[in-house]
Amino acid sequence: MRFFEYExxxxxxxxxxxxxxYGFTTDAAEAKTIAERxxxxxxxxxxxxxxxxxKAGGVKFADTPDExxxxxxDILKLEINGHEPRGVLVDPKADVKQEYYMGxxxxxxxxxxxMLFSDMGGIDIEQVAEEHPDHVGRGHFSTLHPFSDFMAKxxxxxxxxxxxxxxRCTPILARLAQLFLDNDMILAEINPIAELQDGSFVALDAHxxxxxxxxxxxxxxxxxxxxGAEEGTRETYVPSAFEEAVHAVDAADHRGVIQGKDNGFDGxxxxxxxxxxxxxxxxxxxxxxGGKPANYSEIGGNPSVAKACGLxxxxxxxxxxxxxxxxxxxxxxxxxxxxxxxxxxxxxxLGKDPAETIAIFRIPGAWEDxxxxxxxxxxxxxxxxxxxxxxxxGRAVEKIQGAAA
Amino acid sequence: MRKDAIFIGIEVKDEFTSDPALGAKLxxxxxxxxxxxxxxxxxxVEENIDECVLCGLCYxxxxxxxxxxxxxxxxxxxxx
Numbered sequence: 495m496r497f498f499e500y501e502x503x504x505x506x507x508x509x510x511x512x513x514x515x516y517g518f519t520t521d522a523a524e525a526k527t528i529a530e531r532x533x534x535x536x537x538x539x540x541x542x543x544x545x546x547x548x549k550a551g552g553v554k555f556a557d558t559p560d561e562x563x564x565x566x567x568d569i570l571k572l573e574i575n576g577h578e579p580r581g582v583l584v585d586p587k588a589d590v591k592q593e594y595y596m597g598x599x600x601x602x603x604x605x606x607x608x609m610l611f612s613d614m615g616g617i618d619i620e621q622v623a624e625e626h627p628d629h630v631g632r633g634h635f636s637t638l639h640p641f642s643d644f645m646a647k648x649x650x651x652x653x654x655x656x657x658x659x660x661x662r663c664t665p666i667l668a669r670l671a672q673l674f675l676d677n678d679m680i681l682a683e684i685n686p687i688a689e690l691q692d693g694s695f696v697a698l699d700a701h702x703x704x705x706x707x708x709x710x711x712x713x714x715x716x717x718x719x720x721x722g723a724e725e726g727t728r729e730t731y732v733p734s735a736f737e738e739a740v741h742a743v744d745a746a747d748h749r750g751v752i753q754g755k756d757n758g759f760d761g762x763x764x765x766x767x768x769x770x771x772x773x774x775x776x777x778x779x780x781x782x783x784g785g786k787p788a789n790y791s792e793i794g795g796n797p798s799v800a801k802a803c804g805l806x807x808x809x810x811x812x813x814x815x816x817x818x819x820x821x822x823x824x825x826x827x828x829x830x831x832x833x834x835x836x837x838x839x840x841x842x843x844l845g846k847d848p849a850e851t852i853a854i855f856r857i858p859g860a861w862e863d864x865x866x867x868x869x870x871x872x873x874x875x876x877x878x879x880x881x882x883x884x885x886x887x888g889r890a891v892e893k894i895q896g897a898a899a
Numbered sequence: 900m901r902k903d904a905i906f907i908g909i910e911v912k913d914e915f916t917s918d919p920a921l922g923a924k925l926x927x928x929x930x931x932x933x934x935x936x937x938x939x940x941x942x943x944v945e946e947n948i949d950e951c952v953l954c955g956l957c958y959x960x961x962x963x964x965x966x967x968x969x970x971x972x973x974x975x976x977x978x979x
Contacts, residue, residue, distance in 0.1 A: 798931075799948065799949050832952070835905070835949055838906075839906075853956075864953070867973050868906065871972040
């Protein structure tokens, strides 16, 4: 779940991290009132869930409350990358001595949170990491063991920061790490965390994303931020044509469940896979043996022939897919013969030879004898439970990659 | 009356096709809506034939030999 900056700042504030005396409003006149309360130059920032605010004119500086009101009125009407602003944040213009970056992100490969710190804040951390890797400190920490401040200190020191800055940033990064753990975040970032002329530190911007599955545990926080259930996860993911096609097939028939994803997949092996974690295992097995999946899918819950057929057709109609691998771990309620009928029917309706198109069919379990009769009739290579998922995936890779070579 | 799809064929003996009571019964028991009961008797819904789950409920709901479910992928072997 994504958060607007004004919400992320509130989360940061609740964690005991110093923030500026900002205000959020949806009304230009109120922006003036906030600027008057601040009593000095301000920054007016559009509240949108997209990047590129500065370039699009969504961040403006004001010297007076009247100017703040005028800028707020302009920004409230400004659409950025197709996003209407939720409101504006009116922030005091800070007297900054130096900007730093600090963030905690979930590292899916390490399966641990990763702390990042840099003395080059205010710009993308990816750019700093690429151009000035010696200015970035990194360190994983456990989600099981208590967090200790020394771990944050080590990461900051690794970025080359010493002295007072090191001492003052340590508790802030430690609180950010604790905030990450306490609130089921997958990203908690403060960029920049600014050192002011008086030597104090303050968060000038924040970016938070919560694990969607954590939303149930974090109802109190979500409610406290005034976020209604109707807002969901605020994901802006745009499904591909393939994903929409699979969703339509699934929605049209209550029997069974299918899912299809192809964001980030550009291979030539069409996958019809599923069953009790089988999809993840099989996708990994295909990749680790050199195969390039064209998609990810899940099929199960005893789908109809029409549903299995619909999924197979959607996969086969993807660019670059000549063959499909139909593989599941051992099925109990999903029927082998029904899935076999579905994938064969898809081939026939698309004018393809099932024996040539289905590289391997490895679904053992309920009604497999009947399924194997169907597969025999169409000359399709299949295997039973004596062939592991790994081996079946390997056979598919060999057959498909071999044919493509 | 016989209708074949890709994998399954359905046959209703001609002497039973004009029995509305049988049509209604088959319509009620078939979990995948292969049979449709009409005022004239029994009809077969072609697009649903391959959804047959081989449950045999249509056999149980019919007089002996009135309906047959044929596995076309197995040489036309009847379900029973």
